[in-house]
Every structure is written in structure tokens, then in C-alpha cells.
Amino acid sequence: MSPPTPSSSNPTTGGFSVPQPGASLLLSFSFRPSPYSQPAPFFILGSGPLAAQRAFAAIEANASVVILGKGNLENVCEELRWRVNHGQVSWVDLDQFSDITHDTELVNPDLVDTFALDKYFSGLPPSVSPKFLCITDTLLSTTTRRSRASALSIHTLCHSRNINVNTTDYPDLCDFSFATTYRFPDLPVISGGSSSAHLPTNGGALQIAITTNGQGCRLAGRIKREIVTRLPRDVGKAVGNVGKMRALAKERDRDAKQMFPSIFGFSGPSTTEDPEELDPCADTDTAPTPNSPIPQRPGRTVFIQENGFSPDGETTADRTRRRMKWVAQISEYWPLEKLAAMTEKDMKGYLEDEGAETETKAEVDPSVTPIETRSSCMATTKSELPPFSVPLPPQTSIHSIFPSPPNTIKPGQILLIGSGPGHPSLLTIAAHRALTELADIVLADKLVPAAVLALIPSRVEVVIAKKFPGNADRAQQEMMERALREARKGRCVVRLKQGDPAIYGRFGEEVLYFRNPPPRSPSTTTPAVDHPPLPPTLVIPGVSSALAAPTMFDIPCTQRGASTSFLITTPVGKGGKMLDMPKYERSRTVVVLMGVARLRSVVKTLIGSGKDADYPPYVPIAIIERASMPDQRVVESTLEDIEHAMESAEVGAQRPPGMMVIGWSVSALWGDGNVDVLSEGDDGEGETSGKCASEGTGILREASKTIEAEFREKNEQEMKQSEGTKIGNSEDVRRVRNWLGDGVRWRVREGLASTWDLFNIDSE
Template structure:
């Protein structure tokens, strides 16, 4: 088995022994020249067509320094490993490509096999990386099929780990057509990288900007392996965010949050202005930019209409009568506009209620929470106006006000509005506040509108269920307590004293788990041996369930990072069906 990694060929000297075929040689030279290899040295076998090889090498001589060595005695080939390299590495070749005849390619001889063994032994002994065509057992690296955006350098590849190269090629084709091209990944990458570079330029003009910020939020110039994701959603004080001096930091945090949570199609049109202005975040701009995309939008809406038609058959007769009556009402009659606070459940489309789907389809304007997964947002036709909250831990109040302003603007225009919320509107979703605020605005401005509530499945109840945690169970737990990890003004709420027979569920607590654990253990004297389970992205394809103990919770979150939204479940019910195995933590990925 191998490990996928990124290789830097810049400035290296590569030695290729045998060329296999003109097509193979051409592809390798193209790749190595793009990767800025300084020198490419080729030693072809005697039986290969030298005229074609020489012509090919001349064609690429402007792109890469090429040396052709015609060797009659291959027994001496190992000497070149230590003579043709760079001066700074004592003339040792940086990498070796071996393409000598084998049983697979034919023309294999005892002499060639012995030469290959000598090369393998010398490379292994001197730690020279080697890639041997059709001999994976002796290879220490090889190239894999990839999709690459040339403007940004971002690349996606697949390794089958010796289980058949055709499998990887097929998977890559499927990904390219059904994911990469379908979601306009090239536009997404080029826009996001451009925004990051613009912010980087602003950063270089201000010496007061904290260099640690980009590491914390994942915009640092390195791949994910070197990033500690546990601080991605670290809480930031509201007064700090409102400081104009911190506009760069706010914009950086918004960009990071958008990359992590927003639907891919919306990220094609985000601008620097969107990042620097508090109230600009309309996701509908330029989403439908040409005829083909418009046709796709209409097709999607028609498909959703078909889905809703099937759903409507399951609705009650009274509901169906209302729908039919509304459809026959003359267009000249002005209808009462509505604001529907809609619970979208934990994130899985399968847990979205029929009422919620109907509300989404009939809305003119949809105002969505940041953490609404793309799976749910994907059923919104592109013709609908969509606005996604600009939230990160610490700026919830200002982002909430922006949503309220958008909602009021929509009411003034007589729009049907859906306020799409994670989970259930009335379970730590500010639904009660919005209900009062919107009704007050409607009454004050004498608008013909009403506010409706559509319930959703809360992750506080779904999370434990999908993690095999019975919240109540005889002789284990006789009480359920649902709490928040983020109180008013960023302060922790007042928690109760410890009770062993209780199942305690914390929403919005992962980003400040250190404060939470400290308060529970040191102030409220909770037993630090209490079983704990973190359920992230409950009921979604990328669900993650992590079990540990209260005393280890902070350490574990630092190790595994966070994957919001997540709930923390504590109490003996955590291990009622899944016994503790004594390890620091256990993880179960996926549904």
C-alpha cells in the first residue's frame, strides 16, 4: 500500500533508463518540463528506435535540458547514478525511471532482469527514489492520473494501490464529468485562489496583521496535512469583529467559512467586495450566466415539480384542496405574503420534511443559515433568490441582523420568504426571537403578511440516535437535558450540577470545548470519567462519530479537529449500546 503525497521536482536531475514507447516518453517529458525538472537524461535500450527518440528530444529541448546517452554496455549503467547528478548533492541523480523490458511488455531477458536488479539494489542502498514501469514492488514513487487546474495548480488524483490502473482512470473520468465539470470547479478554484491572493496582498501592506490567523483558518500556503483544524471555528469576540481595523481578518474568516460550508456553485461569483462589506452576500448574482445553464435551471425546477407532485399525493385531502384552490385563484388577486421559519433538519435530504420541501419550492426569497448542507440547498432551483448568512463564531449577532434586514426588505416587496434554518427553528435556532421581530415589523408597517413555523428534526435528537445512543433507557438514563455551548454575548450559560442518570446534549459547543470542559469539571464538579460522544454532520454522508471521556475531550478535539455542525452527548447512555474499549478515543466515519 502507498501513501498519496506531493512531490516537488523543481531543479532536480532525472535519469530514465529505457523509454518503453514514444507515447510514454512524450507524456513523461511533458510532465517533467511542467514540473520544472532542470535536466532529463535518457539512456535508451539498443533495440529502440533512436531516430524517433532523437526527433522527439529535439522538439522538447526548449522546455527542458535533455541529454541522450547511447550505451552499448548496460552493465555500467549504475555508474551514472553517481556521476550525472547536481553538484549540490555530490553528483547523485535525484530520481530514476526504469522502463526496461519485462514479462508484461515482452522482450524480457535474463540480462535485462539482472541489470534491473543491480539498479534496484544501488538505488535502495543509496536512497535514490526509483519508479519502475510494470514493477511496482521495486518502485518507491509513481505518477497517478489527475485532473488539474493549470491556472491555480490545484490537482485531484486517484491511486488504486496496485488494484488495477483502469479502475483509477474510470473513476477519474466519472469525477471529471459528474463533479468537476458539472460544478464548474475550474471557475470555483480560479475565483477562490484569486480572492486569497488579493487578501494576501492586503496583508502584505499591513504589518499589524497577525500571521497566525491564516494558519488557524486554513488559508496558509501548504496542504491540509500541516493544518490543525481544531481552531477553525474558534470563538471571536463581537467587539473585536466590529473594529474597522480588523476588516482584513473578518474578510479572511468569511472566505474560509465560505470555502468550508457554502455550495460550490455559489463560490464562483464571490467577490472581494462581498468579503469586505458586511451586507453583500447575494448568492444569486451570475449563477445563471448562459443559455445552457438557464435550461439546466428550468430542467431542475421541472424535476422538483415532479417530485412535489408525487409528494402532494401523500398530503391530506384538506391540504390538497387548499393547493388546488390557490392554483385556480386569478392572478389579479393579491395574495398575502408569508415568512416561513423552516427547519431543515440535521442536513440530510432524507430528513427534510414534506412541508419544508413545499415551502422551499413556493418561496421567492430564501435566507439560509451558513451550515445548511449543499445536499439540501441543491433542491433550490437556480431561479430562486438565495442569500446565505455570513457567520463565523463570534459574529452571530451582526449576521443575524443582516438576515433580519433582508427579510424585512422582502416583506416590503410582498415576497414569499423562507428563512431556512438548521435543525428546528425553536431549538437554539433564534426562531422565537425572529417570530416576535417579524410580527412586530409587519404590524408596525401595516403589511398584509404573516409568519409561519415549519418544524424540523433537531440534531439534538437525531445525533444521539444515529450514534447508537438511547437518550433514555431503564437503569441507565432517566432524563434528557439539551443545552447550548454558546450563550448570549459569547459567554457560557449557567449549567446544572452533575447528575449521573442524565443524558446531556450540547449544541454549538465544539468551537469552545476548552471553556466548556473547564466549567463542567472544575466549577460544576462533573465526573471527568463521564462518557462523551461527538456527533458531527449527523445523518449526512460525511457523518463522524467520536467517543471518548470528558477528561480527554479537549485533547481529542485538538487531534481530530472539528467538522461542524456537531453535538456533544454526555452520560452513561453513550456506552449503553457501544461499550467503552479503553482507548483514548474511537471514530466511526460515515452512516
């Protein structure tokens, strides 16, 4: 992967990205009527097949379409004539507004339609004042093509009336253009209720648009087809399901408000606000990250109290905000195929307040037969038998003359597996076999990428943890309880985590829970049941993202001459508590996991107040997102500029999951290399020089002290020369300037090298 050109090399740009002219501002318009105004019609000049295409696109956008032509409907193409006759579009004959027989000045035929349009527009009421006009009869391939002089005259008229114009095959006479689009079908949500009956069955909410900025319309069509064929066939249904889920996230609280109008309120400036308006960034692309930290919910709630608060202290508005954030998380992390397969029952379950599932009746009541507890939505096991179908041993008396039958329930097994940083080829062989051959059910964390989940056979049930903001602790408990229940049924349970499970993966909590399980689930009040002990949990290590992610961008955690050690930490403690960050050591690389959402507080803590133990503001930092995935990205900057970089137009929204790498190793391998950061005697491998090592530890210790003292004195002198500020070390500032570029404050690199295609793994 070749490094991209830096954003800017000119100090006068302030380090911000330099706009590159020639692009199009891609906007999407909807002409749906609102309670406050009626959208102006969409006007189309022309009556051929292209006009029919433009009309159809406008109709699908809920626009009121007006076709402007000449003569009667016999001169109109068949499709437009049908739509006019069936009331889908309106027809205006411009000949009715032409007056050339009484005005000798209108001898130029190129001005006839201009004056007719001017007269027609002048007679329109303000409520239907035109905003868009599409001229379609300038198509190059037609024999009756409108002249350029006529098109230019109409374009000038429209500009005088603030009307945006699109002129076919005349790019210089276009204020807007039409992208090559595709609309994915959006099938109804599978549900027994009537609430999903309104969803369309052909055209859906998802549309994609491709533009070549006028450089190749035919090629744009081909690129569109390439993209469409590479997306899942039911991706449109996934979008429809997310839309339905967003409505369900607000539906319960809206219904409760109607039930208790005098006591049920939303916190905010107005009690009549839509719950979604209370948090406009809950499920849009304007939020920098869907992982914005919010307090953990301490308790569980199953009903709404009449005072407007839930038993765990949440107001109704807080609960609605939380649900909308959960929808955003599901949209961000879950595989498209899983989103498309959601039923309305699934959606309500994902948004349910209760965190953990209850135990099934069969687990606590041996008298219940297996058929009464069978779940129709569960996948079959490798023996093609549904779960819960293992026969339970009958109850026998100790005085019976018949021997008790042997216990036919096979012992279950829990496998705790690390999925690596993301690319399926970075799975270990053991993890791959567990997922593809051994698993009966997979309980996956939300950060496990879809490419890894795609390797799991379709016969295996996959459950994704609801570790959304404010719900991590509940979701963790839910997954541990589920794993234990499934293993007690004799199933092979794969608990799938990203990276390595022992690196901030709650590995210890789960091992201890499975080793010493509680006598009964805290989510049920039924009597405890004695279960045979399970085999020890098998932990399969994974490639840690903390090490793999920097390597994907040629950033070493240790490098001779730049870093002699590295430290992995996180700013997030139990219950979301902010933790202390490590102090600055010049020779150490710090890898920060789960901290990008708290970037501002992390940077503020690191830079501090300028004390010796604080980080200089010019220290390099890299934020790595979605490492080893096709859309992987790294943003490289300094501590003082990284916030501005992440908020810049060039970077846009964050792409979770992300991590930070802080220290001089970030810039060590850029270009010709920058491996002279540390003192000459430190080779980065614990030796100062061959001579010192041969003369014994005493001399080595003295040499180290001398080097350290000289280095400290040099730094102190440079700090004083810079008036005591952290901008001080002139040599380090030079290093940063050589690394990023003179006047450049950050760099963005993205994309996975095509060579990685050699290691793709085909799914079932």
C-alpha cells in the same frame, strides 16, 4: 450500519490507534522555483510512451525534466522527440558516458547503464543533484525490457546517492509510486478586470489521486472515473475561485500597506510577513476546526484609518486573519456549485467589512423607476419576472378627478423553516414544498447542507449567511434586513435554518424583528418609508439535530435503566461569552450544541475540581459530526480522553457541524446493551415499581428516598475505596471497559447505512 472494529484491544498500545502497514504515504510535490533555491531536475530513464506520460506529469508540476536514453533522438518516441525539440524537456545520451571499450571489467551488460549513470551524476553540479529517478524501460509489455539485474544495480546506485527511485513493474524496487490522477479544469473567474486573466483554462488547481497500493492499477483507473463523474463538473472552477478569493482577502490590506508604508503595520514578529503567514491555519487542513472562536466585531467599518486601526478596533493583521477565516468557512460549508458560480464582484462582497446591505433607492425614493433598480444577478421568480419589476403605483393628487389605481404589489410572506439534521428526506413535507414550490428567494444559514440546497429550483435566488467567526451578529442582522426588504417587494422569502429554528436558531429574534420591524434599516440614513404590514411570519418546525443526530448512531437521549431525562444546552452565549454548564446528574443525558470548537474549556468545566456536582472523568461522551450525511461520524470516548481522541491521527480534523452527547445513554445500546446504570427501582419512566405506585404517593416518595440514600451510600463507599478520586466507581469503570474495550480509549464510527439510499430525493 455495523459497528467498526475498536481501534485497539491491547492495553500496551495506550489506547491509541494501531498502525496498519501496507498503505502508501500520499504526498504532492511541486517543483516551482523559490527565491532561495532551484529545484533539482526530475530524471526519467527510458524513451518510450510511458516516459512521455511521466514527463508530461512532471512538466505540469513545474519540474525541469531530463530524459536519460541511449542513441540519438530517432530512438525516442514521437511525443518526447517533439518536447525535446521544443525545449520542454532535456535529452541526455548515456552512450556518451559509457566506457566499456577501455575497461575489461565492464563485460556484464547489466552494469553498463549503472556505470554510465554514476559517471553522469558525478559530473553534475550540486545545484542539480538528482532527487528523483523514474525507470520506465522495465515495462512488462515491451520487448526491449530492461532486465531486473540492471534495474537492481541502478536502484542500488541511486540509494548510495540518496536518490529516490520508481521502477516500473518492480514494486520492490520502488521508493515512491505514481497514483492514478485526474486534474479538473479550472476556468477563469468571470470578471471585467485583468486580475483573473492569468488563470488557466484547461488544467486547474484541483487534482485527485487514487492508489490501490499495488493491488490493482487498472481498478484504480476505474475508481478514479467513478469519483470524477460523481463530482460537479465545475468543481475545478470552485477551487480556482477559492484561490482567487484568498488572494482578494489579502489584497486590500497589502495595497493599503503600500499606500501608508510608514504607519501601516501588521502585528507579528516581522512587518514584512505575508498576511497569510500570520495565521497559517486560516485556510488549511491543519486546523482542528474552522470554527475557532474569536471575538465578535462590535462595529462596522468602511475605511482604514491612517493609524493602522479600523474604527471598530481591528488592526490590519486582525482584519486579514478574519478574512482568511471567512474563506475557510466558505470552503467548508458552501455548496460546490455556488463556489463555482462566484464572480469577482461576489467575492469582494462576501469579504466586505460592511455587514449589512443598504436599502435600494427604489425603496426610499418612489420617483425612481423599476428599471433603474433592477439587479442583473438576481434570479427570476416563478412568474419569470425579475425582482423589482413589479410596477409601483404612480403618485396621484387627492384633488385628481381620476381615481387612484389599486396597489398592484402583492403582499409578501416570510417563511421561517427548519431544514432538519441534513439528509433531504428528513425535511418535513411543508418545508419541502416551501423550498421547491413557494420560495422566490431563500436566505439560508451556512450550516444548511448542500444536499438540501440542491432541491431548490434554479430560478430561485439563494443567499447564504456570512455567519463566520466574529461576524455572527452582523450576519444575522444582515439576513433579517434582507428578508424584510424582499418580503416588502411582494416576494415569498424562505428563511432556511438547520435543524429546528427554535433550538438555538435565533428563532425568537427573527419573529420579533419581522413582527415589529424598525422604521428604516440601520444601514441607511435615508428617510423612513411607510410600508404596508406583512402577514405574520409562518414558522415551519424542523427535525432537531439535538434529537436526530444521536439517534443516527443508536444513542438514545432517554433510555430505561440509563437515562430518565435529557437537557439541551450550549457553552456559547451572546457575543461569544462562555456560559456555565449544567451539574452532573447520573440519570440525565446532556446534549451540547455549538460547543465542539470549545471542547477543552467545556471538558475542563464539566470535570472541575472533583466536587460532588462535577462529572466523573469516566462518564461516556460522544461527539457526532455531520449527522445523517454520507460522511457522518461519531467519536465515542470518556470525558478524560475525548480531547486526546479528537487530536489523534485516527480522527484528524473536525467535521463541522458537530455536537456532544454526554451521559450513560451514550453506551446504553452498544453490543448487548448497558441499561443497568440506574438503580433497580427506577425504570426510566417516572415509576419505581408497580407496588409502590399502587400504594400512593407517600410510600412512593419514601421508597425513592430510600433508594436514593442507598445509592448515595454505595457511591460514597466506592469513592473512598479509590482514595477519593473520580476514577473511583469500579462498577462504572467496568462498564466503560466493556463498552469501549479493555485498554481502548476511544472508538470512531462513520458512514451512513446504504439503506438510506432508499430515501434519496432527486433535485430539479
